[in-house]
Amino acid sequence: MLLRFIVVVTMSGAGALWATPANKKAAANYFEHFLPATLSDCTLCHLPSENHSPHSLEEFPHNAFGKELAAIKKMSLPQRLELVAEKDSDHDGVANFTEILLGGHPGDAKVKPTSDQLAQWSSKKQAFDTFLARYPWEPFKLVKRPAIPALGASTAIDAFVDERLAVHDLKPLGEATPAQIARRVYVDLTGLLPTPEQVMEFEKTYVSQPDLALRQLTDRLLDDPRYGERWGRHFMDIWRYSDWEGYKGAVRLSQPHIWRWRDWIIESLNANKPYDRMVQEMIAGDELAPTDDKVLRATGYLARNFQSDRLQWMDNIVEHTSKAFMGLTMNCVKCHDHKYDPIPQTDYYALRAVFEPYNVRADPVPGELDAKKDGMPRAYDATLTAVTYVFERGDERFPIKDKPIAPSVPTVFQGELAVTPVSLPLTARQPEKREYYKAAMLAAVDSVGDAELREMKRKTLEQQLKLEALEDGGMDKKSEAWKSMAAQVAELQKQTEVAEAQDAKEKADAALKKAMATKPLTTAVKKTIATAKTAATAAAKKLTAAEAAIKVAAKPADYKPREMKAYPATSSGRRLAFARWLTSSQNTLFARVAMNHLWIRHFGTGLVATPDDFGANGQKPTHPALLDWLAAEFMASGYDLKHMHRLIISSAVYRRSSGSGAASANDAADPDNVWYWRSPVRRMEGEVVRDNLLHVADLLDPTFGGPEIDSTASETSRRRSVYYRHAQETQAEMVQIFDGARPSECYQREMSIKPHQALALANSQVTLDASIALEKRISGEVGADYEAFINRAFQHILNREPNEQETRLSAEFINQTAKDSTRLRQHFIAVLFNHNDFITLR
């Protein structure tokens, strides 16, 4: 009854009764598996309520133990628990912890451990003390490099993993086959399967020099540009890459041309740009390198968060910056102090204040004058005076206006932001003054048809740009030199206007003449003639006006400067200060969260199973010491991602067999492989499935980067999946069916198994094209030899040879005499593409 009541309350989100769910969680965290199931609900501290749906805590009071705990003020629950451990709250003669650990109840005198249970006290106590002395998981404390357990393991990672295996009495499996290892490494690093030759080559060296073979392979693949495409997609998941969405011209979400940020991600990974620098550039690239277009692309991270509703926009940037780089659910504290973590409500608004001034814009790109047609979406501070208020209960209708909030970092980290405004160079605040933009303007002049007009325009533009440069160089607009030059440019502008008007008149006259010559004279033609007449008259009038104007000498005041976008000359510096803090060791979660993400993408699950929540409501790490060691190593390496990949791949745990045969003692003791006694069996992500259909058949188009491709073309065009339009509404269909990333949030891919996936893989055009191409290729190599055909097909698609039974079944299939043999072979290839082992990494 009590359990049912809890479910209902949690569902309705009624706050009052669960004002401190954190206590229940804290108790569970403190005792972990030492807390018996009978005490794991609220009854540890509370009496069960008589009422089915109690309305207040009065109906749900403390028991004796709960009262004892509640009486201690201003201490965390673990501290309080330690204080009452030896006490006997219910006065039944047995101390509190003795009752908890042995199966009594510390708050109920009627429930006591039996004498048999009491006899186990010393061993239980010892086990519990060992447990309490375990490596402490303290996510809000600075990362310290833990000592590597001295177990003689081959790598540090293995030392930490083996230590846990030993504690849980598990025997790790041996190594996977070299072919299986090769398959893992190729897919993990490039997203593409090895060819049979590549597997053979690896096997050859691996047999005699396994470490060398693996290191060489890892190095080669890390240098392959396809590494950036593979890991770019991973980070695009975490950083919420989305192409723009909107209706007609109105952008509602993200920004057009956001692919430039995607290319920046891929290029940065390939260049092994330090991870901390990457994050700094994404959050404050415009303040860090205001005129470096290559860096500015990184602020696509902020541009992507654009949403037509500013409130939602700010909510998203706060929520996801926290989840991605701090592993904190700051979104919870928009309305109230955090229920589980030490984060007050004001922290949300202090973080929002970091982002409050920023907005997005599209800067021009080389060769294009219209940034709407092609531009670079980027962030900049638009409103330096923007003020942030706490919203009462998170409701924007009730800002607390007498207490503006300054930008700051979550108080739990005890950090401070040293905000220094950044003054921006000319071309940062006026992007149309960039050299390439001027060049594009001159190029546009070159395309004017009429030679006279073209020359006139060129001369005018050149002089005007010269004057602009002088002005920007500090020329005083009151000076005679300026006046004289401005008058000169104005004169040229007038002359250009005359030339333009002449040109327009000639064209209008010609159009009129042409219209009048049109036969037969239908109503439509008459209408065209009338319109042309009006236009010709207007053009003549304009020319007359321009010619009259030129008779008067131009004055400096007649000079018409270019109409240009001008943005603020200063950026607040808030984001830069924040980005520097965020990527420093002071943010104790930066490296830990990043290493967990890396681990997920090599092992399928995280050391922390909730990669976006490292707080008390998230899952605890299975291997806290290993995670801390990885984080420490990552920081010491200068945030070198490739270095970390090398370490992981070289470990024994990465090379371990994923297991086969009947269930073992390990299976019984650790069925979910929490302690890595075997390598996890993983399924390919949707992109990897589609890419490999094409890759294995040698159909994959290796073109790198560029504008996103219409996702509906993903069935027929052959680029890598990362390049197709990826927005909530439009994703490559096959990728989506294989649990493609939700653009709004995807810290970890789901791995569902659905019949839709079978239909997609069985029936898609990509599978058909790949089957035809691969059949042709293999048949070309082996001719009529069906066994060789089967062998090669297995090697290409599954990277292994068929066993006897598989060969027999396959042969029966492709040797059906009444049918066309090419077609049967194509179908057989398609069957192997649908084999579970194709999309599975063992």
Place this chain on the structure above:
Amino acid sequence: MKNQLPGCTGTRRQFLLDTGMGFTGLALNAMMFRDGVAQAAPSETDVLTAWQTGEAKAKSVIWMFMIGGTSHMESFDPKPELTKYGGMSIDETPYRDAADQSRINKILAEPGKEKREVFKKILPLITGHKKYGQSGIEVSDFFPHIGGAADDISFLRGMWTIDNNHGAQLTFHTGRKIGDTGHPTVGAWASYGLGTLNANLPEFVVLGEPSADCCGRSFTYGSAYLGPEYGGVRLKVDPKNPLSFVHPADPNLMLDEQREAFSLIGQLNQISGIDYPTDAQLNARIKAYELAFQMQMAVPGLMDFSKEPEHVKQLYGLDRKECLAFGSQCLAARRLVEQGVRFVQLFHGYSGNAGRWDHHRDIAKLMPPMCAEIDQPIAGLIHDLKQRGLLDETLVVWGTEFGRTPGAEFRDKNVSGSGRDHHPHGFTCLMAGGGVKGGFVHGATDELGFHAVEGRQYVTDLHATVLHQLGLNHHMMVPGRQRLERDFGNVISEILV
């Protein structure tokens, strides 16, 4: 713990007990696939999920949505006072309070954001109305067939919503404003809470062309954070092409060839299963292929009406050109719920834009043919469900994003007083079957049809009622996700039997 995803209720262990069922056993067992493991669909002897109340009145829902905003006064909430005061300003009638701006602003999500003039010059009703059935409920002359079914229907005349533009289409399905797209729809919650009754078919099916880009598009049948498997699966009422990837890209592939290929896939996977007997993923994959093949076969057949008797087709108006499209959707919906599909969502009135029900002008000319398209099919569906004994367990819902203004619209030259503007302050929805009263009116707008004044129900109250009738607690939540009180809605208990 580590390998379990949020929302996963089964464990690998449980699944392993269930393996070895083989290639053919599957179709006999209702299975559902969730988080990579297969589980038996809950039967009466099984433990209910945390959300199931054990008191289901309906098994399935047919949810019909009219895109664009159907006039409530000219459909199911006739207002003779409009004709009486036609041509006059609201200010000149006894009901001048209705147009009070502060009262209007009160219910809109963000007052002033989308400014719409209040058109006060009253447009008379463009059609008559009469009383139907024993209940004597008044229905406009545009809906004689639905009128004939009035004794089976609850009329909800006090509906209101928060957006005065077509973003309200999204609001109708999630309770949230346009742009706030991260929320599951009522159909997704139903599918998430209940699971399937027929493993050969998706749990949540969408028929017809959904809301356009402007107004919610796939979010009007989306599942957001519940996960893609709970979102609506669009099927076309086209036996030739009803589902993504349902037909082989190779047009020459024969069914026999494909069966052989699927069979070989199954056999090869089972050989791997000998090497990897503890791999639950592999077993689930084998079953998924079997299911895919079933679905591929089942779905096109469901959309093939050639075996339906003529009199049944006629019931839905399939012999009438104007009824053919929506009538086919309604008939397909009945066939789907018969097969155990939980939630069938029908769209009517797609225009690529706001929707064909958006009658800003020429309402007298444009609205009658629209009504004719749906009147007979909907009434036919209700009759057909009833005669098959399915109406008691099938909840039929008819709705639209908002009503239309009592006043004639004079926004620009083109509309010149011949139509009605958007109206979120009061409108009508219908519910029938599934434990809902027939011949019943709940709620009312004022004499002009302006404000919902009695039995006021927000759109999520429909969601709550639907989930409640399906035997679900409408306060469903997923750990870590926020829902506002308004998102849950309230069960409209007045209309329940």
